[in-house]
Amino acid sequence: MASFIDRIRTFFMQRKGSRLVLILLAALFLEVVAVVQYTYTRNMLIQEEERITRMELTMESDVILNTLREAELSMRENEWSVLQSLAHPDSLFGAAERMIESNPRVAGACIAVLPDYYPAKGRLFEPYAHKEGGRIVVEQIAGPDHDYTLGPDFQRALREEMDFWSDPYAYGTDPVRQLTTYTYSVRDRSGRLAAICGLDIDLTWLSDTLNVNPYYPSSFGFLLTRSGQLVAGPREEDVPPETVDYVAGLVMDPTVERTIRGRHRVNCIVFQDPVNGEEAYLDFKALPRDPGWIVAEVSYRDEVLAPVRPMMWRIMLMALAGLAFLLFILDRFARNGKRLWEADVKQARIGSELRVARRIQEEMLPKSSLDRSDLTARGSLAPAKEVGGDLFDYFVREGKLFFCVGDVCGKGVPAAMVMAVTHAILRMLSEQEEAPARIVGELNREACRNNATGTFVTLFLGVLDLSTGRLRYCNAGHDRPILVGDSVEELPALANVPVGVFDDFTYQEQEAMVAADSLLFLYTDGVTESKDVDRQQYGRDRLLEALSACSRKPDALIQAVGADVRAFAGEAEQSDDITMLAVHYHPKENAKG
Amino acid sequence: MKTTVKELDGRLVAVLTGELDTASAAETEAALKPLFESTGKDLVLDCSNLEYIASSGIRILVNLLKTAKAKGDQVVLKNVNEVIRDVLELTGFVSYFDFE
Incomplete structure (x- = not known):
């Protein structure tokens, strides 16, 4: 240790101009410490964002899947009632009505009977129940203007003979609602395909669920179909549609660089918001089963890292205090240099100055x-x-x-x-x-x-x-x-x-x-x-x-x-x-x- | 504190005598310079007459160890007494040195 002191002393005595360099080096060292701390905290906050987003995405995906599953279940529960009613075409109206009553999220139910199944009812017959002003209205909607056999869902059900969820579509005028339809086929007792049933689920509530109480103030969530169509998203007054379109494009563009994390397979893309120019994180994952929609969430980096700012001040303050302490000691060394180190008489003075340094040190305890x-x-x-x-x-x-x-x-x-x-x-x-x-x-x-x-x-x-x-x-x-x-x-x-x-x-x-x-x-x-x-x-x-x-x-x-x-x-x-x-x-x- | 360095059977041996405390650390470090600068020879610190070692002394041993290991040489502590061995155990360095 004594050699270290000697080195400092010689340094000062030989090259007085270098004193500044040494002090600057000490300051630099302290600032490096501060920067390292800043980086450490920052990484922790980014990990925190990943954790929170992963949690929210999983929760949202669970809510959506549960809603869809509940609708599928109420369909199953009513299957017997449809089967019973097949023998009496007019009782199918009651069956459609029951499908609506069984689940509040169901907005409409149709039973599209295969062409010419009931000779007495003509070629086409489609009982349809839907909610209108709080009441359930039941009617037969097939006719020359509405040939359901031409509809894509009907044709797909015939072709694939399996249940599926349709892509969401807008329905009605005031208010416009987002609906999705669960389609499945029903066979009569002889095993013959008799009807294709459809259950309309209202998805309008999804936008609110995705954007209620975001963890970061400007964060927003949205839902896309497999083909990139927007099912639900933030309100226009909260987030400009250009931003939402842009991020939806990022999700669908496989050439955009992304990282995939954890067993939940959450994708993450870092991007710059085209509207406000801010750096942001886009996290998303696909629902693990049909209909395979994609839930996504955007968080802005400034908000994720907001807690680091007050901490940065504290770090700077501590670094400054430490620096003041160092400067004091170095300055004493430099000023007193050779004279005081050689003359015993004057050592008392160093002593008194070091006692001040000691008081500064005590302040840190x-x-x-x-x-x-x-x-x-x-x-x-x-x-x-x-x-x-x-x-x-x-x-x-x-x-x-x-x-x-x-x-x-x-x-x-x-x-x-x-x-x-x-x-x-x-x-x-x-x-x-x-x-x-x-x-x-x-x-x-x-x-x-x-x-x-x-x-x-x-x-x-x-x-x-x-x-x-x-x-x-x-x-x-x-x-x-x-x-x-x-x-x-x-x-x-x-x-x-x-x-x-x-x-x-x-x-x-x-x-x-x-x-x-x-x-x-x-x-x-x-x-x-x-x-x-x-x-x-x-x-x-x-x-x-x-x-x-x-x-x-x-x-x-x-x-x-x-x-x-x-x-x-x-x-x-x-x-x-x-x-x-x-x-x-x-x-x-x-x-x- | 006294330090003498000699070469014995192809190894560089430093004999440490007395108390290696903070006051004598700088002087000891200077005396061990040949060991710090040596390459290709194993280094031996003969501690038969080393009575006490302070943390500044441990620092010298550890620096010597790091320098030697970087060059592929071993550092052997010879005849370490119980007090010193206790200090090495407490500080976790005991597994880094070889003992004779």
Whole structure:
């Protein structure tokens, strides 16, 4: 570490103009950290959009399929009534009426009898029931103007002899309604094809279902047939028809680049809205069975990424705070340079300036103890030099306590710089993620990215669920925390390497239950490796002994352990940063007092 | 803290004596320069008389390990005492070194 300081010093003394370059490099580094964080959050939001859209598409496709299936079922239920009525042509009117009554979504029902089936009724006979002004009207509609045998659905039913849904079509004038027809054939008792039945389903409600309460304000959904005809979509006043036509075209154009995701086979196309010029995502999937229509949804990127903006400000602010800290230290180095490093007399001045740096560093740590009805936490950090390479932090987010203690190898200004950056990254990651091993893994990748000196950080990160006492933690090469409960023992720790060494290392997570009224004690090796004048170490055994004798009030406990360490060291100089963090878990229901 | 480097049976051996703490880390790192620069020889750190190692000392060992592995050479820790082995175990580095 001393060589690093030497290098900085020589640098300043030899080339004064380069000071600016170094400061700019430091600023650049911090901005790179900020950009990495921004990208990370942004990717999370895009994944969130994929998840939400996948869910909505699946839900909508289920609603449509269920409606169609219900209609098919009510058809089946009424099949016997049609069969019964075949013997008496006039009773087919009643059968058609019953088909309408059985399902509120059915708008009309027709029974198109095969030509010349009833000689008494002439060549064509088609009883038809439909709703008109709340009443059901039943009539015979075949005639010279309406030869149903020429209709495409009738001909297809004869040809294919299987049930099918027609493509939707507009019907009526005021209001215009979207209908689709389910067609199936009926045979009489002798097995002869007797009639082709059709059930009209009103699809007008679909547009509303697709566009009710979109997750993103300007998102909209629509439904296409297999051939690209628009069945349902947003209202014209909400989305310009040009936009809807354009995206429908994208779905149908196989040359447009798309990605297909997951077992739900959702297609995604990224495109630019031709009307407002905004970047957007188009997600769609086909119904898994007949009629194979396509449900689709469009979300605008600006809205998907909206939450990232306030976060960007926070990141910038933290980066600026860190930068101010760095500038301060670098500036002191530069100004005082050779003179102050050589003259013992003037070292006091550096001392006073570094004490200011220390105050800035202290500002980054939690300012007070955490006092809640279910939890008390307190930390303390006593650097060996004016600025330290240790860190601790705690805060509660969504009913969970996030807490950590870390130790940068080495001490003094270089370690303090690493500590400042590590601390800032850790805070930001913990605001978005709650799996300790994932937070540590991500921190490790960042730390490895810019680590020419091979500086590493040992770190313990825990997430305690305050409602259950379940503790998830990841220990990256740090001293095992001590759990003071019915007994005093160390938390088991897997051998994860410290942060900043191997960028591809996979960090393992562990779990433990923390009983009510237990206390977790975290520390850095400055505690156990404090030496007395004979260079004997304070050691873990003394620490365990001190802890079992202490009160479980974090304030008092940290004071008592600190006093014990100082009493042991006596006249010897403190050689390393001493950091302690105590967390007392006392949920109301089970607390002993 | 004292560091001496010699060549023995085709391997480069550094004998570490004393306490490798933060204060002596820079000096030790400089003394180990021949090991950092060597290629094609396995490296041995004789820890028989190494009493204590701080995290800044571990950093030197890990950097040496990374440098050597990149060149296909091994780093062997010889006669490591229990305290130091504990530190290596706690920090998860124990599986990366060879021991004699």
